Amino acid sequence: MKFFKSLTTGQRTIALSLGFMLVLSIVRLFTNADDITSSATISSTLRVATPILLAGLAGVWAERVGIVNIGIEGMMIIGTWFGGYGAWKWGSWAGIALAIFAGSLVGLLHALATVRFNVNHVVSGIAINILAAGTTEYLSIIFFKGQQGGGESQSPAGKGGSGEFDMPFLAGGRIGSWRSPDILGWLEKKHDLPLLPDLAGLLRGLVSDIDIPTIVAIALVPITAYVLWRTRFGLRVRSSGESPQAGESLGVSINRLRYQAMAISGGLAAFGGAYLSTVVTSTYRQGQTGGQGYIGLATTIFGNWTPFGVFRGSILFGFPSALKFRAEKNVPALLLVIAVILIALGIVSAMKHKQMLTMGLFIGAALSAATYFLVDEVPQEFVAATPYIVTILVLAGAQQQLRPPAHAGLAYRAGENH
Amino acid sequence: MTEHSHLGKQLAVELHGITKRFPGVIANHDVELTVRPGTIHAIVGENGAGKSTLMKTLYGMHQPDEGTITVNGNLVQFKTPTDAIAAGIGMVHQHFMLADNLTITENIILGDEPTDNRGRINFKEARARIESLMTSLGATFNPDTNVSELGVGQRQRVEILKVLFRGAKILILDEPTAVLVPQEVDELFTTLKRLVAEGATVIFISHKLDEVLAYCDEITVIRRGTTVAHTTPSQVDRRSLAELMVGSDLPDPSGRETKVGEDVRLQVTGLNLAGTFAGAKLALEDINVAVHSGEIVGIAGVEGNGQFELCESILGLRKILSGSISVCGQELSHTETRDRINMGLSYIPFDRHREGLLLDAPLWENTFLGREENAALTNGPFISRGKIEADCRSIIERFGVLTPSEQVPAFALSGGNQQKLVVGREMASDPKILLAAHPTRGVDVGAQAAIWDELRHARDKGLGVLLISADLEELIGLSDRILVMFDGRVTAQLDPATATPEMLGTYMTGEEQGDAR
Amino acid sequence: MKSQRLQRMAITSASSLLAVFVALCICAVILLITGKDPIEAYRTLFGAAGDTKVLQGALNRATPLMISAAAVAIGFKMNLFNIGVEGQMRVALLTTAVAGAAVDLPAPLHILFCLVVAMATGAIWAGFAGWLKVKRGVNEVISTIMLNFVALSLVAWAFDSFFRVESTTGSLLVKTKELPTSAWFPDIVDRRLNGMFFIAVLVLVLFYVLVWKTKFGFQLRASGANPGASRVTGVNPKRMVMISMLLSGALAGLVGMRALLGDVHAYQNNLAEQQGFNGIAVALLGRNHPLGIFISALLFGYLGEASGRLQLIDIPKEITTIMTGIIVLAVVIINEVVKRWDDRRIQHKAAAALETVAVPA
Numbered sequence A: 001m002k003f004f005k006s007l008t009t010g011q012r013t014i015a016l017s018l019g020f021m022l023v024l025s026i027v028r029l030f031t032n033a034d035d036i037t038s039s040a041t042i043s044s045t046l047r048v049a050t051p052i053l054l055a056g057l058a059g060v061w062a063e064r065v066g067i068v069n070i071g072i073e074g075m076m077i078i079g080t081w082f083g084g085y086g087a088w089k090w091g092s093w094a095g096i097a098l099a100i101f102a103g104s105l106v107g108l109l110h111a112l113a114t115v116r117f118n119v120n121h122v123v124s125g126i127a128i129n130i131l132a133a134g135t136t137e138y139l140s141i142i143f144f145k146g147q148q149g150g151g152e153s154q155s156p157a158g159k160g161g162s163g164e165f166d167m168p169f170l171a172g173g174r175i176g177s178w179r180s181p182d183i184l185g186w187l188e189k190k191h192d193l194p195l196l197p198d199l200a201g202l203l204r205g206l207v208s209d210i211d212i213p214t215i216v217a218i219a220l221v222p223i224t225a226y227v228l229w230r231t232r233f234g235l236r237v238r239s240s241g242e243s244p245q246a247g248e249s250l251g252v253s254i255n256r257l258r259y260q261a262m263a264i265s266g267g268l269a270a271f272g273g274a275y276l277s278t279v280v281t282s283t284y285r286q287g288q289t290g291g292q293g294y295i296g297l298a299t300t301i302f303g304n305w306t307p308f309g310v311f312r313g314s315i316l317f318g319f320p321s322a323l324k325f326r327a328e329k330n331v332p333a334l335l336l337v338i339a340v341i342l343i344a345l346g347i348v349s350a351m352k353h354k355q356m357l358t359m360g361l362f363i364g365a366a367l368s369a370a371t372y373f374l375v376d377e378v379p380q381e382f383v384a385a386t387p388y389i390v391t392i393l394v395l396a397g398a399q400q401q402l403r404p405p406a407h408a409g410l411a412y413r414a415g416e417n418h
Numbered sequence B: 001m002t003e004h005s006h007l008g009k010q011l012a013v014e015l016h017g018i019t020k021r022f023p024g025v026i027a028n029h030d031v032e033l034t035v036r037p038g039t040i041h042a043i044v045g046e047n048g049a050g051k052s053t054l055m056k057t058l059y060g061m062h063q064p065d066e067g068t069i070t071v072n073g074n075l076v077q078f079k080t081p082t083d084a085i086a087a088g089i090g091m092v093h094q095h096f097m098l099a100d101n102l103t104i105t106e107n108i109i110l111g112d113e114p115t116d117n118r119g120r121i122n123f124k125e126a127r128a129r130i131e132s133l134m135t136s137l138g139a140t141f142n143p144d145t146n147v148s149e150l151g152v153g154q155r156q157r158v159e160i161l162k163v164l165f166r167g168a169k170i171l172i173l174d175e176p177t178a179v180l181v182p183q184e185v186d187e188l189f190t191t192l193k194r195l196v197a198e199g200a201t202v203i204f205i206s207h208k209l210d211e212v213l214a215y216c217d218e219i220t221v222i223r224r225g226t227t228v229a230h231t232t233p234s235q236v237d238r239r240s241l242a243e244l245m246v247g248s249d250l251p252d253p254s255g256r257e258t259k260v261g262e263d264v265r266l267q268v269t270g271l272n273l274a275g276t277f278a279g280a281k282l283a284l285e286d287i288n289v290a291v292h293s294g295e296i297v298g299i300a301g302v303e304g305n306g307q308f309e310l311c312e313s314i315l316g317l318r319k320i321l322s323g324s325i326s327v328c329g330q331e332l333s334h335t336e337t338r339d340r341i342n343m344g345l346s347y348i349p350f351d352r353h354r355e356g357l358l359l360d361a362p363l364w365e366n367t368f369l370g371r372e373e374n375a376a377l378t379n380g381p382f383i384s385r386g387k388i389e390a391d392c393r394s395i396i397e398r399f400g401v402l403t404p405s406e407q408v409p410a411f412a413l414s415g416g417n418q419q420k421l422v423v424g425r426e427m428a429s430d431p432k433i434l435l436a437a438h439p440t441r442g443v444d445v446g447a448q449a450a451i452w453d454e455l456r457h458a459r460d461k462g463l464g465v466l467l468i469s470a471d472l473e474e475l476i477g478l479s480d481r482i483l484v485m486f487d488g489r490v491t492a493q494l495d496p497a498t499a500t501p502e503m504l505g506t507y508m509t510g511e512e513q514g515d516a517r
Numbered sequence C: 001m002k003s004q005r006l007q008r009m010a011i012t013s014a015s016s017l018l019a020v021f022v023a024l025c026i027c028a029v030i031l032l033i034t035g036k037d038p039i040e041a042y043r044t045l046f047g048a049a050g051d052t053k054v055l056q057g058a059l060n061r062a063t064p065l066m067i068s069a070a071a072v073a074i075g076f077k078m079n080l081f082n083i084g085v086e087g088q089m090r091v092a093l094l095t096t097a098v099a100g101a102a103v104d105l106p107a108p109l110h111i112l113f114c115l116v117v118a119m120a121t122g123a124i125w126a127g128f129a130g131w132l133k134v135k136r137g138v139n140e141v142i143s144t145i146m147l148n149f150v151a152l153s154l155v156a157w158a159f160d161s162f163f164r165v166e167s168t169t170g171s172l173l174v175k176t177k178e179l180p181t182s183a184w185f186p187d188i189v190d191r192r193l194n195g196m197f198f199i200a201v202l203v204l205v206l207f208y209v210l211v212w213k214t215k216f217g218f219q220l221r222a223s224g225a226n227p228g229a230s231r232v233t234g235v236n237p238k239r240m241v242m243i244s245m246l247l248s249g250a251l252a253g254l255v256g257m258r259a260l261l262g263d264v265h266a267y268q269n270n271l272a273e274q275q276g277f278n279g280i281a282v283a284l285l286g287r288n289h290p291l292g293i294f295i296s297a298l299l300f301g302y303l304g305e306a307s308g309r310l311q312l313i314d315i316p317k318e319i320t321t322i323m324t325g326i327i328v329l330a331v332v333i334i335n336e337v338v339k340r341w342d343d344r345r346i347q348h349k350a351a352a353a354l355e356t357v358a359v360p361a
Helices: A002-006 A009-031 A040-067 A071-089 A092-116 A121-143 A182-189 A196-207 A210-231 A231-242 A244-249 A255-281 A292-301 A306-326 A333-350 A356-375 A380-397 B051-058 B083-085 B104-109 B123-137 B151-167 B182-199 B209-215 B238-246 B307-315 B337-342 B352-356 B363-368 B385-398 B415-426 B446-462 B474-477 B502-506 C003-033 C038-052 C050-074 C087-102 C107-136 C142-165 C194-214 C215-225 C227-232 C236-254 C257-264 C275-285 C290-312 C318-359
Strands: B013-022 B025-035 B040-042 B068-071 B072-078 B089-092 B170-175 B201-206 B216-223 B226-231 B264-273 B286-290 B294-299 B322-327 B345-348 B433-437 B464-468 B480-488 B489-494 C186-188
Touching: A002 B083, A002 C194, A009 A306, A040 A196, A040 A210, A040 A306, A040 B415, A071 A092, A071 A255, A071 A292, A071 B446, A092 A121, A092 A255, A092 B294, A092 C215, A121 C275, A182 A333, A196 B226, A210 A306, A210 B322, A231 B025, A231 B104, A244 B051, A255 A292, A292 A306, A292 A380, A292 B226, A292 B474, A292 C142, A306 B068, A306 B385, A333 A356, A333 C318, A356 B464, A380 C107, B025 B051, B025 B083, B040 B051, B040 B182, B040 B209, B040 B352, B051 B201, B051 C318, B068 B209, B072 B209, B072 B363, B072 C318, B089 B123, B089 B201, B089 B385, B089 C038, B104 B123, B104 B151, B123 B182, B151 B170, B151 B182, B151 B294, B151 B415, B151 C107, B170 B182, B170 C227, B182 B201, B182 B209, B201 B209, B216 C275, B226 B238, B264 B307, B264 B464, B286 B294, B286 B307, B286 B415, B286 B464, B286 B489, B286 C215, B286 C227, B294 B474, B294 B502, B307 B337, B307 B345, B307 B433, B307 B464, B337 B345, B345 B415, B352 B415, B352 C227, B363 B385, B363 C215, B385 B415, B433 B446, B433 C275, B446 B464, B446 B474, B446 C050, B464 B474, B480 B502, B489 B502, B489 C236, C003 C087, C038 C050, C050 C087, C050 C194, C050 C236, C050 C257, C050 C275, C050 C290, C087 C142, C087 C257, C087 C275, C107 C142, C107 C236, C107 C257, C194 C257, C194 C290, C215 C227, C215 C236, C227 C236, C236 C275, C275 C290, C290 C318
Parallel strands: B025 B226, B040 B201, B040 B216, B089 B170, B170 B201, B294 B464, B294 B480, B345 B433, B433 B464
Antiparallel strands: B013 B025, B013 B068, B068 B072, B216 B226, B264 B286, B264 B322, B480 B489
16 A cells, blocks of 8 residues: 555556556456457447547646536536537537637636626536526527538537548558558467457547547646646636635635636536537537536546546546447446455455455445446446436545645635635 | 944844834834844734734735835835845744745745756755755755654754755744653753854844843843843843833732632532643653632633643543543533533633634624524524624623624624624523633723623623633733643643742643642 | 514515516526617517416416425525435435326326325435435535436436336336326316316415424424424434425425326426426525515416417527526526515614613613
8 A cells, every 4th residue: 555655647557457457468368258348348448438528628727726616517518519510510529629718718708707797606606507508409490400410409410520540550550551460469369368358449449439539638638637736827717716815815816717627627627528529429419428527627627626536537437438339248347347346445455454345345235246247238328327326425435635725725815704 | 222233333223113003903113123143133012012013024925004114224115024034134933934745945945946947946056055955954854855844843953954045144933842842942052042143144033031041141121012222131131021011010800809619610620631642651640620600710821732622521522541531510521512511611712713713604693603592592303593792782782792783794894893792692592611811812991901801700600610811911810710731631720829920830831740730 | 573573584585576677687688798688579579478377377387387496495595405306306206106006996086086195205315415414424416416317317327227108199208007087186277277276375384384384394494494403302303404405305396296187198208308397496586485485486387378478579589598597597696685675674773772771761
């Protein structure tokens, strides 16, 4: 445990992923659920996880500066619409850019209400969600209805993709017109071996059928970490969420920071929305976000308000849905994965002499394993509810480990706090 | 005024004729202050004398209505603290302004970060500068630890570092020792001496006479908003300094008729209360207090020595470890707070804003608070608004609360009137025993006298009062007995007729511990 | 000093009206930009007020809004934010539909049974959030949002797996077993206005009496206004949190009953959708006061009912959703601004009155 704590967040993410892969590998050998580590599953996990990741990062930026952002869902909705509109008119990248711009404006609106007018953050967020839903529905009827392929609740198809490719040699990508060998694809099919095909699947999932917006989104994780922890702007943002009085007493303009960070937050959330309407599909559809903004909010908490934590959370929350989508029959194997993880956590907590928690974890593991042997199929609804239940459990069980920004969501007016 | 004719050497700070008014209050008037460079200059005065207001003026947190500020010979006008910082003034606030989840380094450099031209923080440079400042300060912590892991003394050290990091040469410390344990106080002054030796000037706000006399070079006394004396430790002793602060001889309680009754209203025996976290020392240790009818028992002590915890324990707001508490002979162990109140326990809380009032609610709702079981104000499960309003009006009249009506929200009243309202509410139900914590804190002289009269009057009619106060005049003037609390224990019992401020002071600072019974 | 109270009420109402007016203006600009005629739009929208059928429909739509707004407002009085009304309502809907269809009782009792089941279920679901807050310190905003989605999934799954029955009328809509007619809440105006309207009004009246006229209500408000002050008077803040969460959940359970008992008489997907969420907007515009909630619910009910007319003149009815969002934002902003102004005004008035009092003294 000491060793684990000595690692940086980036290293921890890698260590945890490797551990997770090991568990998956064992379960795969045992159940023959080959798809739980196939490159196709990994690749679609990324696609499912990216919008959640972006929404989660939006949450990190907002809460780190001290503003609770319930409006992420609404900002994503705005993103889906403007992404769809831009893609239809000019192409995917224009759609994404337009969405980010529109999202920033919505973020600024949230900042205006909460910073300038001291409105309760949750209330303002709810208002933004209502406003976003109404605006996009209204605009769709004005702009999309009657267009070819468009309708009251759907945009016409976007122009062209945002660029997808396979990596040569590793995933059989093309160099010119020559198709290189697919080394990882070959390895991945050696299903009798332990771990090796799983790692090959993981790697191939990361390098095949990838698109640039996904890479940009993932790159935003270290970028956010860098900006928040290594730059002057980032330090001031974090101080604003921890103790705006401290910054103010030293001449830092808290209000300006909050506008800036909220514009970033809105832009990120809208990017997540645009990803849905330009990368995952090529059209805007009403209700496309389906609550992913709230899952993003959940990952902000689950990820302990850190970018790498949000990344872990989005993968974890995205994985079951991706598997469900790719290989329905393999989903029950996840119950065994959960059982193994719960046992591992149980052992850790037993070492810390937390009897109640240990017992709970072992009972959970037993139930999970028993369910695996009893059911053939995990209902879609359970997969969908997992992120929310996990978040509630984390909040209820591990709150001591969480470090939310101390001042997030509290009323603050510059110059009145001495 | 003596000894500031150091010709040729410029004054570090000179305040002349400073007056600062707030709605309904004159916080400072005609303040004269001269601080020589390279000294530790104490500003002493009672709670509410206007020390903090004055220092906020000097630090640019608000502007004076009249008067001039001169720093190092230059006439200045500070619009914001940033201006004051630029002039080399730094302030260590009484309530620390630190972000717990940031590291020490991050807290120190915030707002003045050494960066490259792309906004990247140069942590190496920051660290080097902080470490050299730490050496001159004698501080030894790892600047990469989170502030949340620091104790109070270390946090104060970080606050000082913050000020020094900005190049401040004139340091204002607002009651820095209020939160420190004695050993930390010594360390703080060692640090301050070191800084002064390196050319800094320290303005030190305090109401603790011991440390002022022991460590400071010069003293300015503030009373009722204005400066009344400028002196040095060699020219005064404790008694005369205390008199300067209070403004007259301490009240003479002799010749008062004691009407202390036979029956015990409040009996606390062998009370122990656990500390706030596992492994911490006891918050209260073997407390024994008895209050009789018609008796005011004063509790003296520096804040944070267990007075708050004692009140909370008596009220049943904290689970006690062992011991017993009874009111009028009835053991309270298994009763809830509400029952205790119904048995005749009443409480004037430490902080009227945090625990005493509903600021946005009208006065009549405020005087009803906590009296929901009073049958005269209710009608079964319903409240009787008319009766409550009438009751509120009678409280307003009896306690001279200045307000247009009982419909006004509580925030509209001045602090003194708010306090009178709270006192009135707590006395209105004719309690058997009253816990009065700082009943006249932040209250003007007129209101103070009115509240004292009411307390005496109720005492004469048989009320038992446990009076917690930091105001020695109040304690000596009202109490029939004075107990001193130090470090969670009752360390002395004194007779107000013979008690002197020195005696109280030595017991309050834990220098000496007497017989508690 | 009644005049002072009236004055404050007038200020409150005026700021809410101003918010609605601001929203109308902003929506007019949006209509103009998108090439629609705002004057014609508003004439159509508000012209429908002359139509009795529209008014009856508005009352019908206002019914669940009043109840869900009361559910939200009772939390607000305690400084609690129950965003989970939607989820609590949904769980209660399915439970009541199933339980109501399973028993056989005479008419008034059957309805009462259904209402009690709904309230109990809603309270239990909200109780989770209350428990999490009291025992584990989990912020109720987050937990109720999460529980909304859990409720959505749970109900969808239970409905699909256990309780759906194939339609006998050839309709494509899948429902639960239909409630016996003894559980049907009677209409006042056939198919236009359901009797649940009176239950909603009753809820508001009881809400008023409970919060403003009883000792419990006083403690509730005091605990919300200053938990520290009410704690030292012996009011247990955790207990108050739990009670207000349960009360809020019980009301949330009732929200869907107009649709279930008064209209569809069986559970189906999307039944009463959004009615729990919309209560938040109504409570905010109504300033958490029963009278304000009543009027706001009527306004939103009317907008919802009359918006259909807009489509006849080729204006998307979603403009009313935008209007709702702007009203919410405008009302909270204007409230903040007005409150600061009003506080200063009162303070100055009090200070001025004091001087006149103080002079003779």
